[in-house]
Every structure is written in C-alpha cells, then in structure tokens.
Amino acid sequence: MDVLKIATAGSVDDGKSTLIGRILYDTQSLTDDKLEAIERNSKRKGFDYLDFSLATDGLVAEREQGITIDVAHIYFSTQNRSYIIADTPGHEEYTRNMVTGASTSQVAIILVDARKGVIEQTSRHFYINNLLRVKDIVFAVNKMDLVDYSEEKYLALFDEIQALVAKTTYKEQNITCIPVSALQGDNVVAKSSNMTWYSGKTLVEHLEQIQPQDVYEEAQTRFPIQTVIRPKTSEYHDFRGYAGKLYGGDIAVGDEVTILPSGTQSTVKEIFFYDQKFEKAGRGSSLTLTLTNDVNVSRGDMIVKTSEQPKVEKELSATICWMDKKPLRPNTKYSLQHGVNNVLAKIVDVETIEEANFSEEKTAVSQLQLNEIGEIQLKLSKPLFFDSYKKNKYNGGFILIDLQSNTTAGVGFIK
C-alpha cells in the first residue's frame, strides 16, 4: 500500500475539523464506538447534526474552546492507499504548528469559506506552503450550502484564488479548486447533486489520483550518517556500517563517493537493509552502507556521489520562520541542526521581515517575533555541507535550537 501525506490549512471555523470528520465518515473510516461518541457528544451539546470536528479535536482545551490548537494526525485508508492527515490549527499565533504539519506533507488542503472568500489567512497559508514547497495544493471552497450552492459565487471565488496563485514564484506545483460542503457532504467523497454545474472531481477522488511521492523531492543524492555500526562480533569482526537515510537520489554498489567534511573518496561496497543486501537503493530508505576502504566517518558526516557535491561553507543566508516566544536577535548563539548534524551558529544579522502575503514588502527589522518570517545571516562554528532549499529540501532545511531551553526555536530555509 502506498501512503499519501496531507496537511490541512485555513482560518479558524472554516471547517477543517468538520471536513476531516466528514472524510472519515464518508470513507467508512470511523469505527462504531467512535461514531457513537460523536453522536453522544453532539446531542449533549444540543446540535441537531453530527459534529464531526469532535473526531479530531483531541485536547480538553480544544473541546472547551471549540478550536484546534495543536497538530493532530489522522489516519484513514481507501482500497487504493493509506492517508495521513496533519490537521493544523488556523490561528495566526499557531503558524508554527502549520509549518510543522506542512513540512512532512506532500499535499495541502487550504479551506476557504465561500461566504468570506480569499482573506489574509488564505494568502498567508498559501505563502507558507509555497515557502515549504508543498507540491500539491487543493483549495476547498467550503460551506457552499450557505451560499445556496451558487455557481456564480463559486466562479467569483475561483477568480480570487487564481489571482492569489498568480503571485507565487513557485510554479512547479499542482493547484486544484473544489466547491464543497463539509457539513452536508457535498463533493467530499460523493458528487454533489446540489452543484450539478461542477463537473470536476470530488475532493477524495482528486486525492486518490495524486501520485504519492517523497516530501523530499528528487534531487542529488545525500546520505547523512546517523551512527556507525560496529558489531565487533567474531562473525562481523571488521564490519563498519554507516547507518542513515537516503535523500534526494539513489545509490548503487560501485558508486564513487566522497565523505564530507573530510573529502575522503571511496566506493560503495555493500548496501544493507537489515540482513539483506541490495545492488541499488532509492531515496527514502533507511540503509546501512559499507565502503571499500576504511575511512574515518562519524555522526553528522555525509556521503555524496563524487560527481554531485553540495556547497561547503561557514556562512549562510536563510529565510527563517520563528517559533519561539523569545525573539530572534542579532549576536545571539543557537545550536543549528541540519538533518542529523549539529553546529553552533551565531546570528550575524536579522535583516528583514516578510509580510507572508506575496506583497514582496520587506521591512528592515532588528528582531523577529514568534510566528514571523524573515531573512537572516548566520555564521557557523564549522562548515556545513548544504544545498539551497529550492534544490534539495532535505539538505537546505535546518532548525535552530535555543541553548538554554533546548526548544526548537525556528526553522530555516537556506537561500
């Protein structure tokens, strides 16, 4: 079975939770006991319909306030494949959670309330998905029941969405627009009889035909080493395996490789997945490699094909999305985690803040607050081997970790 990872986005009350609940219900993914709980709680709250958002809002605070605070992961499957949905919160102050959800997803469903149209949040969410380079975007125009399932209204909204999409510079994405009513179930799984004017696919039909892919897109091969396996048993006395996950491209026995940062050259001798050997492996797999000669390799080092070298530098400029209550200021130090490698980073400059709405308005600032996006310059204690985020998602992304609290304070995208 293949797996498709999806993130939802949209403003509070646009109906994200309801939509997910509806998808679960209409694909028969809700078990009887869960359905009973939803019926019971809907009744208790005095609703005359089923409140599907109860299926996903898992925290007490969320149920009390009726909003979604944190990313919830929801699983369902069709005959065709398994789905993982990251249900992300719509409040602006929870942007960091949206970035979290979108970072592991191939598809984003952005909800638009048919009565309100494209609002600031829509633009912001589309912007963040573009920053993260999420490949497939679906605009679900929700609550069509509240605008009498009007074609005219939908077409006007469609134009607004087209105008928004025209603003992005990330053109390699697939954009789809679908009119739905999450509450009534129109065009979610089944075709709506209320919107016969719409001839396109329903939301789930559309998801079913997306080709699942690695969220880390195809790029040059990068094999960051997590740990070195040295069993030292009699059977495997001299075994030295380099354990890691393969990103970007593929690797084959006999490939000429370079180990970074040392620059040592070697050749791939064996590719193990557990106790089985393979001739070749594609990206996305956790492997153990052995090399033809003994080299000094440790955690954080990276094996690349000799013909495909990344940049190796001690200074970086990056776009950053700030996630900590403590603002990001120049002349502070953080631990920078780049995949499985950690170096010390000094913030040389916080340059500008972006409006996150394609206005291309950049204001010079001296610090970044929680949920703000801006441009920064960094200096590192050791050289990093990286690509630009646009070329290689894995090798162009990093996080900054606060040295006191140890929390993940920001996520960066290398220019």
Added chain:
Amino acid sequence: MWTAFLTEQEMTQNVLQTNILESEAIYIFREVVAQFEKPVLLFSGGKDSITLVRLAQKAFFPSKIPFPLLHIDTGHNFPETIAFRDKLVEKLGLELIVRNVQDNIDAGKVTEETGKYASRNMLQTETLLDAIEEFGFDACIGGARRDEEKARAKERIFSVRDDFGQWDEKNQRPEVFDMLNGKINLGQNVRVFPISNWTELDVWSYIEKEQIEIPSIYFAHTRATFLRDGLIWSADDEVVYREEDEKIEERVIRFRTVGDMSCTAAVLSNAYDIASVVQEIRQSTISERGARIDDKRSEAAMEKRKQQGYF
C-alpha cells in the same frame, strides 16, 4: 512506489524499493541511540512493543539491540504474555529489567483501587517514574501510535517530559521535516514513539509479513468468560473482579490488545492464525481501544493520564 513497507517479493529483488513507515521507524531508533546516553525500550509484551523489537533489530543489524527492555509488571498481566516475554528476551540475547507495581503497593507508596472497575493502570506510572530515576534513563521508547486515541494523535515523536513525567501538551516542540531535537535539560527525559504513524492494520500486516511471533492470546481460543457492560471478560484469573450474578461461560475469543487482565476485554473471534486476524481487523467496526475500559472513564481520560506521566 511509495509504500509503507516491503513485501516478501520486493525484499528479494536487487533494487530496494522505498518503504516509508519501516524506514521512518528505523531512522528514529538510530536517532535515539545517537542522541541519548541511556535509552530503554518500554516492553509490555503486546504486539506494538514486539514490533518495536523487530524494528530495533533491523536498525542496528548486525549489532545487537544496544539498549535494554524495561517491563513495568502490574502483576495483572496475562501469564501467556510473561512467558512470551521471557522467551523473546532469551532468544535475542537482550537485557530485560522488570519492575513490579506490587512492590510499591506493598511499601504503601500507592493505594490500589477496589471494586468493580478497579485497575492497576494508573499505578504503573509511579513504578515507571521510579525506574527512570533509578537507572537514569533519558529516553524511553514506546509503541504508542497516533491512531489509537485522540490525545495521542497530538503526540510528537520525541516527546519531552519533566521530572514528574508530565506532558505539557500545549507547549510541545515543533517537529519539522524529519529532524528530531533530542536536547534536554537536567531532570527532563524524552518519550520516543517510532511507530507513531502506523495504524493498527499496519502493525498487524507487518507482523504477518515479517512472520513475527506474538503471544497466543492474540489468537482465537476457548476461555472461561463472563459478560459485563456488553464486553467479554476473562474469568480465569482472580485479579478480574466478578460479581456473583455474572455467569461464567466458555466462549471462543481472542484479545485485540494486551493490557492488564482486569481492564482488557476479549472479542468473539474465529481468527486462529495471523492471516485471519489481519482479515478481521480490516473488517472490524470497533476501534482497538473500544475494548479498553480505562479509556472509557471519561472523554478526557487519556489526556489526563498522560499529563500525569502515563505512557
């Protein structure tokens, strides 16, 4: 193809296909060993922790699993589970640490619940936290999955706990891409969930495909049982409280999850082998935890227990 894990046939080809769930779990295990000094695998004897053991084997082959297993024994486990545990540990040459809830009860540190719905579930937390302190474990690996329960759906893969094992659910670290930040302050430790993104069906399909051995109570068998609240309970053991008017009857049943005998209900089943178990799960209309009385106490039961340090 972008599949969850490989089929038998794909494993024998020359080119390794992508297997995202399995590779993700292996990646997480390797991060734990690289980032922490004293990791431990919390082993309950259930199918999820047995699956974890297999994935850990894969992550470190040809080395042995480089951390011990910890079992918090409530004293209410199914005897089949305990026998299975001991056999597995011996076969793989693993180190097993057992800590007993009974010891805390005897020492008067905790009081046992009484009555019809009494369970030692809550008491496990105390024993677990004691063991973490005793051994100085900084990472506890567990088999919880996000599809199990609503509060678990919000859990991170590296979930930071304070001294008291508490989960601050409103203040979780963002987890972006597959980067895992295992840096912690003194007194904190991390709960790690390598199969977060697996569903119950994924686990069962994996057990089938890998031909992993599991305790016999997961398969259909005849057992002395009684009915309460529409659920089937084992009447074999005195730890399961039974009222006099609750009549014992033999039924052909199996267990879908393996918790304590006192809070795990059985399901009627004819699934005698793994293939029919997988088939049954596929068709089931009741969730796995539907048969666990501990979650039914209130809508917020799981979240409350988690805040207090329950796994």
